[in-house]
Amino acid sequence: MTEAINETVCGAIREALRMIIDPELGRNIVDLGLIYDVSVDDGGIAHVTITTTTKGCPASEYLKEAVRNCxxxxPGVEYAEVRLTYEPAWTPEMMTN
Structure with missing residues (x-):
């Protein structure tokens, strides 16, 4: 996958993830700053690193599955791998808009 195509797919992924609303805060997970990293390997394997607002959040599995499905x-994604991390810990300062 060329770098330009990779950037386009990563941008499309981030845009698609705006459809996922955090059930606790009622805002999309991108603007909340819950998406830490998005990358796509050759072959269309997408890797997304996410966090939640608190460690042990009851919505963790819901959010991981929603991200994977989204x-x-x-287009261009053949497989989605979602990793949950708490490093660094989320803070409200990570929110945009």
């Missing part, structure tokens, strides 16, 4: 529908 990313799979982006």
């Amino acid at each position: 990313v799979w529908y982006v």
Whole structure:
């Protein structure tokens, strides 16, 4: 995958992830700053690193599954791998808009 195509797919993934609303805060997970990293390997394997607002958040599995399902529908993605991390810990300062 060329770098330009990779950037386009990563941008499309981030845009698609705006559809996922955090059930606690009622805002999309991109603007909340819950998406830490998005990359796409050759072959269309997408890697997305996410966090939650608190460690042990009851919505963790819901958010991981929602991200995985959302990313799979982006053109150019053949497989989606979602990793949950708490490093660095999320803070409200990570929010945009």
